[in-house]
Amino acid sequence: MQINLADKLAIVTGSTKGIGLATATGLAQCGATVVVNGRTEAAVQQAIAKIKQRVPNAQLIAVAADLGSREGCDKLIQAQPQCDILVNNMGIFGPKDFFETDDHLWQQYFEVNVMSGVRLARHYLPAMAEKHWGRVIFLSSESAFNIPADMIHYGVSKTAYTSIARGLAKRMAGTGVTVNSVLPGPTMSEGVADMLKEQAEQAGQSIEEAGIAFVKANRPSSVIQRMASTEEVANMIVYACSEQSSATSGAALRVDGGVVDSIAP
Template identity: 75%
Template sequence: MQINLTGKIAVVTGSTKGIGFATAKGLLEAGAAVVINGRTAEAVDAAIAVLKKQQPQADVQGVVADLSDARGCEALTQAVAHCDILVNNAGIFGPLDFFETDDAIWQQYFDVNVMSGVRLARHYLPAMAKAQWGRVIFLSSESAFNIPADMIHYGMSKTACTSIARGLAKRMAGTGVTVNSVLPGPTMSEGVAQMLQEQSVQSGLSLEQVGTEFVKAHRPSSVIQRMATTEEVANMIVYACSMQASATSGAALRVDGGVVDSIAP
């Protein structure tokens, strides 16, 4: 199977690093024109420079916008009025006990992880429907189904993303537009690597080894017994954005390494 997205425009939010960056790279390799998004010009420019070095002919542009509020989302949609593929990847995470999580933090997670995707989908989907083709992905998490006791606020936001994707898929029924959520498990992104760095230094183990120990201790139901790479998650996203995935819509596509202990998708 060869995925060819030539002629398609993809917006990938929060794509200066991690899963978003890996997804942007994969979409570029498939021939799409890609819009990189981040909160600072430095981060966006650095990501584009790396992609251009790897793929000199790549059609890639950047938009600096903080998607944590309506104004930032509007800045992105004004810069890029139309797209064929929308990957709502922008998000934040971090452990915090429920009784120390105040209203402002709950609101922040909802605004960044949920409302950014809602606002962008609301803008881009009508034109996709008119064109009778489009792909929308909401980045969820295994934490949507397997709510972490130390990140209830995060789990809530990812359950919401999965729910919205399912509902939007129904709303877009018969239009040629598919909407899916992708649920990574523990993934060695830059943010996770930073979180594990101190433990790596103290233990003398590599980040990969520390990541494996983390999975075994905190996600013992994992079938692969290790962290996934950002590329492994991006592979699922790129497929879900492809022509070949035309019969996949309303799905919660798990790339969780088997962490969620269920035979149902």
Template identity: 65%
Template sequence: MRIDLSGKRAVVTGSTVGIGLAIAKGLAECGASVVINGRTRAAVDKAIAAARADVPDGRFIGHAGDLGTTAGCAAIVAAHPDCDVLVNNLGIFGPRDFFETPDDEWSRYFEVNVMSGVRLSRAWLPGMATRDWGRVVFISSESALNIPEDMIHYGVSKTAMVSIARGLAKRMAGTGVTVNSVLPGPTLSEGFADMLSDEVKRSGRTVEEVGADFVMTHRSSSIIRRPASVEEVANMVVYACSPQASATTGAALRVDGGVLNTI
């Protein structure tokens, strides 16, 4: 299968590292012009340099701005009024007990994880419909269905993303625009590796080995018995953004390694 996104403009939010950067590189490899987004110019420039090193012929455009705010979303839409592929990857996470999570933290997670995708979809989908083609993907999580007891606020935000994607797919019925969510499981991103760094140093083992132990301790239902790579998650996203995925919409596509114990 050869995915051709030549002539398409893609925006990947929160894409300076990890899954987001892998998605940006994957889309560029298929010919799309990709907007890489991060909160600071330094982070964006570093990400573009890394992306160009891996995809020398890739077309990358940087946009620095905080898309967890109304103003930040308005600014990226003003700078890039046309978008054919939108990947709502921006997200924050972190453990915190339910009884110690105040209102402002719930609001912060909702603004960043949920409303960023809502605002950008509301801005760009009408243009996609006019052009009879578009792809939108919300990067959710297996935590959307397997709510973690130590991150209920995070899990709820990811459940909301799945709901929005499903409803928005129905709203765009017959337009040539597809909307899906992708649900990664534990993934060996920079943030995950940082979390394991102390154990890597203490044990002398590789981050992959420590990551596999972490998965089997905290997500023992995993079938692959290891974290996914960022590229493995990106592969699913790139497919969902492809012309070949024209009959896939309103779906919650799992890249969870089998963690979710359901058929």
């Protein structure tokens, strides 16, 4: 299978690092023109430089905008009014006990992890429908089904993303536009590597070994018994953005290493 996106324009939100950066790189490798987004111009330019190292002929557009607000979403929309592919990747996470999670934090997670994708999908989907082609991805998480006791607020936001994707797929039925969610499990992003660094040093382990230990201790149902790489998650996203995925819509595509102990989709 060869994925060719040479005539497509893709927006990947939060694409300056982690899964977002890997996805932007993967889409660029397939020939798409990619809008690289982050909160600051410096971060966006650093990401573009990294993509260019992997894909020298990449066609990239820089848009610095904080999508955790309506104003930030409007800034992106004004800079790039239309697209063929929208990957709602941007999100935040962090442990916090339920009884210490105040209204402000709940609202922050809702604005960043839910409303950013809602606002962008609401804008970009109608034009996709008019062209009878489009791909929209919502980056959810295995935590959408396997709610972490120490991050209930995060899990709820990811359950919402999965629901939005399913509902929008139904709303766009028959238009040629597909909408899916992708559910990564534990993934070795820069943020996770930073989180594991102290643990690895104390145990005399490599970051990879610390990742394996984390998965076995905290996600014992994992079938692969390790963290996924950001590229492994991006591979699923790129496929879901392709012409070849045209019969896949309304799906919760799991790249969780088998963490969710269920044979249901």
